[in-house]
Amino acid sequence: MRERFKTVWFVDFEFRGGPGDAPKVVCMVARELHTGKTIKLWEDELLGAVRPPFEIGMDSLIVAYYASAEMSCHLSLGWEMPQNVLDLFTEFRVLTNGLSLPCGSGLLGALAYFGLDAMAGAEKDRMRDLILRGRPWSNEEKKEILDYCESDVLALERLLSKIEPVLDGDRSLLRGRYMKAVASMEVSGIPVDVQSLEKLRRYWEPIRQKLILKIDARYGVYEGVTFKARKFADYLANNNVPWPVLSSGSLALDDDTFREMAKAHPMIAPLHELRASISKMRLSDLSVGFDGRNRCMLSAFRSRTGRNQPSNAQFCFGPAVWVRSVIQPRPGYGLAYIDWSQQEFGIAAALSKDEKMMDAYLSGDPYLAFAKQAGAVPESGTKKSHKAAREQFKQCVLAVQYGMGEISLAARIGKSPARARELLHLHRSTYPTFWKWSDAVVDCANLKNSIFTVFGWRLTIQDRPNERSLRNFPMQANGAEMLRLACIFATEAGVRVCAPVHDAILIEAPLLTLDREIARTQELMSRASAIVLGGFALRSDANVIRWPDRYADERGTDMWKAVWEIIGELEASDVAGSVVPT
């Protein structure tokens, strides 16, 4: 890599900023690999610079650790972003994904992994506190901060010498390029209705209490603020809702089970939202900046599949789904939540080259197509005429994607395990090529102790692997590649991307150009999918929100309404005016 570029700059910024705010740059140190030239600039010098003090063109490489932070600083300073970025964090993650790292995957962890000397964690914390404390800094403190920044730059140089032999060429640069897109998205953030959020925060404690009374009136499963499993079992029995049980015989009450069962039995959805809301949600943690935009670290490449893993507490899309309704475009603007249609099914079909599965995807309704291919629905059948059968085959497809067995599927479709077994068997017999490939994924991973995506995101297998995770890895991890590519394309094309959300992209544009921006983004997403899947382009759907509308997820609309009814009551009792957002 070092021979390929005329200049190789190691760059590190120190910055501060409140939750939800774009970074405020404090200082920067840059050091060139070939010449050893070092540049140290304090915030006033940086703010006065219209361009970076180092080369950022095609012949130059910028090396950083967690480069989205450095790129965010570029954007904050109004600097152009470099052409080529090598992020040693992403490369360290590729190298060690799946392994236990006693010191983590931060810069100190990476140095420790290679046996390189590093600053003590306590000293790093002290310096971080000093930076976050903010102005004024004494001259001595400024020197200390600059020295600290330089020590990270020197550490980068030593780290590169260790990581360089395992760098993955252009695939490494592609990951660096994504970190530039991450910076764009993190700086952009998601527009939030700050007034509504403020009310939610102000009244949250009494809302929680009243929500239980209001929502639980339908279920009768709470005693005070305590969820009672016994009462819930009675509710399920009275309403003929089958529910997964643990090996102990107790009801499975974890969040994942609730989420899945709420999908299969919508009557459970409000209770799921209630549990999610009162158990773990702290609205105060949602990080919204002074300009009313939700910004948080997207934590790119943090999950084993390479997906982003932003903090559930800080990210608008993290807490219970009803909270997403605080998302609202600014006056004169609109938002579009664009996601690939049945992305995992499409990826599975294309990568396994199962022609029947590809046909099912291309039909536009893979669930109905599967039912037809399996002989359960006649060719003339439609979504309307064979609703029940389609739903069962849909749940079967999802069950295969999640690696569910017959018992879980039976609970989900409310049918016997025998029926679930039959459905799963139909999937195997209808898509034998996919299953052969899926079996080979597991074999290959076990033989080679690793599995990887089209662009080299790798999971190393350290001990006994989870077969379900291995089978699902190509779909999840190549889905992540697809999303990264789409984010790169969209941000570089000038689309304002607010955030990536699992397999979706949230974009923002003035109302006048919103439709055009949606079309551009969908085209770029189609292109990204075709590149990842060897020409097999996936469709996408756009959920459009035009000011003054707000984002709404149908799973959370009842809860959002209930919450605002409560706020209305609370405001009335406060003898304050009640304003219910529309």
Place this chain on the structure above:
Amino acid sequence: MTHEAESNLAVATEMAVGAGGAEIDLTSIKLSQDFIAMAAVKKLITSVPVRKPHRQEFIRVKPGEENRLLTYVMEDKDFRDSYLVQPQLWQTLLDRLPGDMVAKVLFVTLNRQNILSVWPIRPPGPDGRIDEWNRTAMEGALMAQERWIKVSSNIALGAYELTPAPGNIADPQWPDITFKEIVNIAFKGKVIDTMEHPVIRRLLGEV
């Protein structure tokens, strides 16, 4: 899409490839996801039962002349076992153990669980006569070459009942193994190729 939109998109796409960083030929840096070729793992078939289809299972029969065999089988009724008899012993054994030597057509079947088996069916005798059990079994074997069927015995009827599967069920994926290999696995350790074979000696009363 308007001409202007197309033009903008073209610019955007170009930017996406070029202006964001070093020219990266995304197609050329892709890693293959053909895990079947990479793993190159092939499941070995080590056991093939010799039996008639279970009454509940749907089966297919592998079509083609090359996938069936008319032969003689020695039926060991004491142990409910079948042995494949080598042609050089046929006449001798037909003379000495006529009641135990039975002509059979061996068919290869596959059920919905992808289990291979060998289904022996008695063909018509030299006079062309055949009982209802074997006639209906033979009819089932021929039908199963085209579609999934269930073959279940009906004692009152004195014959097999054939139940085709409804709907358009996918054709079976036959494992990559020859008929000869299947028969060798099915009759492994159960081939009579000498008059000294313990089963022959027992049936002849020599032991």
